[in-house]
Amino acid sequence: MTSVLSLEASGRWRVGTVLVVAFLASMPIVPLLGRSLEPGAPALGPVFWGSLWTSAGVAAGAATIGVLVGLPLGVFAALHEFPGRKALLVTAALPLLVPSFLWAIGWSELAARVPGAPAMLRGTSGCVLVFATMVAPLVLLVSFAASTSLSRSQVDGARLAGGETRVLRLASRHAIVPALLAAALGGIVTLADAGAGEILGVPMVATELLTSFAARYDVQLAARQCLVLTGLVLLAAAPVAWVAGRRLADAALARQTAPFPRQLAGMGATASLALLVLISVLLPLAGLLLPVVSGPWSLAAEAVELTRDNWRRNHFTLLVMGAFGTVARTAANTLVYAAGAGLVATLLGFGLACAAGRSGTLRTIALVVALALFAWPPAAGALGAATMATASPAWLDPILRSRFTVCAILGLRLFAVGTVLGLRAWGTMAPSWAYAAAVHGVPPRRYLWRVVWPSLRPSAALSMLVVSLLASADVGTVLLLHPPGADSLPLTIFTVMANAPTTTVVSLCLLYLFGAFALLLVLVHLAARRP
């Protein structure tokens, strides 16, 4: 009979499992990887290299701002109770599910229409701002989760030793490594995102990839560019992974499990989080709304004509009702893709974490593999999956050409998030639990269900949440893989935004955001009520 101790002992099964998971996660990009190694692709050119360094700079800037803003706010929110905490945290997470095109359009409209708007809203600084508003929530959530894993005795001890300042320093030190990894993940996401650069006129490497795919239809060139991009990410990420792999988590003592009570904090905490929400959510949203409220044919003008008798015929009302119809048609698919991707990424990431265990070497390898695969743009995996599905027999279509395929490819792309959170969660568990279980002859199944799962559950939930949000923003993968008739709401926004009335596009965006906000608030509330 397999012993519980096998979960803590080293073994060849660990290396084998890591290799299997890495192979599974890399399967979608294998077709493109093969094309990149074929001879005959055109040279990459100086502009590709120039845009690569520009993108690296933007990614580094966004990641730095993300850490500087997200880490202290996440730590503070974890340790303190203050008015509006849950609602503000949920709102701060919303940029993760918005494609950067939309936020960039919002900022550029603000820059164009508001007199005296600062120049930093344009160009490269505007790109850094757009991406920073997406990286900061990611770092905030991960820092929050890392800080809540502190035990009561640690917090009480720090409080006795040096008051609240000491507690904050302890929590920040505890959360810094996962926060840095989250910032790295956020930075890598920006490398493959053409949105902000296209709107703000900054030549980014993602634009070069898009040109190769969608203008030249040169998949071989695009694949070679992806390979170079991955090489750059590996160069930057390998040292980070080496440091983080050994310091990702310290095993807690078995008795350090009591949660600490949150201290009350004043309105200053609320104001800090509200400022992040203002900059990362409300201002770009205001920019998106400006064309609707400021034109001659506008919300204001329509509202004046709105009466009880004519509201049904009112053009504005018809457009908004049409938006509700679109949401009703696409809501189920949106939720399925988001939740499915979260499940796949979490299972894969946590499985990899379990296999890596407490070995510093295996954890470093797991992180390097996860970060390298994360660098490939969404189109690479999606086109690879489409190619494999085409080459497969028709009876495999329910697996390879279905909603499941979309969930799987989204999840495989984002499994790095599950890996980071899984490594940390597994590493935080006390090994003495396994020893005690083994001494008392507890079967592995019961140990996993009664001890391991409750310990991993909060991190697994966070992984599901973050991956679901990021998957929702991935329009490209859904476009390339969704079964006909099964489009998602974000994809629909992008297919109508070219020439739909601005009111329709804005209505869809607002419904998307409010729907996500309401759903997240309910989930957070349910999670808080769970004993």
Next chain:
Amino acid sequence: MMTRLLLACVVIGIIGCDAAETVVVYTSVDEVFARPVAERFQDETGTTVHLVPDTEEAKSTGLLNRLIAERERPVADVFWSGDPVRAAVLKSRGISAPYRSPLAQGLPAEYSDPDGHWTGFSARARVLVYNTTLIPAEQAPRSVLELTDERVRGRGCLANPLFGTTSMHAAALFTTLGDERAKSFFDGFRRNGGRLVSSNGEVRRQVANGTCAIGVTDTDDAAVARREGAPLAVVYPDADGMGTLVIPNCAVLIAGAPHPEAARRFIDYLLAPETEEQLARSEAAQMPVRPGIVVPGVTPISDLRPMPVDYAVLGKRLEELSNGFLATWVESVRTEQRQ
């Protein structure tokens, strides 16, 4: 009793599933214009249409790559293209099949592929748009070439010529003006501080909000902006010169389509005069290419001076330019913008 009821439900469900025929239509036409046509076909024929629209150019990898990846075992039955260039790409890669619809009678042959791989109908045009608060009507631009004029220095807008209808327009300029004059235009635009933006929709937005004074876009983009009350006017350019580029929609039958009969019926529906009239009356205000269809408020093609181009060869020319001059030119503009 319950078992029989359950069995009845299963049988009804299976019969229900098999009753409706299906056609899968990929389209690069804007969804707000394509979906009403698809829904009308569905209502009139009972055939379920699964419409798969594309995103705006330069916002994603695009549906054409999906068609290329699915070539050996396609999911799509029909590709409804917003321009002939994408249809030509499909033909060059063996993804389309020839189909000469009986409803194509009356459609001018110059808007269709001579081998029958794509059939042109309902067109847009490439137009100049200008901000009426920045440029008075008496100084309205008359030619695309005026984007190199000193008076619009730093305030002219053009979408990326590697994507969408702008790419087709670029290829048309090269074939109409010749290489030297076309290169001179693009270099002049760059030297004049012209702004390269991501898409036609972005041109519309930037001219509407005053960031740009003049831009080149499509008639449907211009129509949307004017409908929303943007301070924007439209000019059909080069009426006295090289002419205005007309861009027809194209219906393409996919080779190996899973539902070939339904595909042909859908293509027949697209090419019918009623559909052209519907698209003309829609907010796209697309111009019927079939003579005799007159819709108030829509400029008929007969009132324009169309640019004389051979649509069948435009795709090949564009491929050369996308890997040559245009790619280099876009790179140089981006390098300057970065500085």
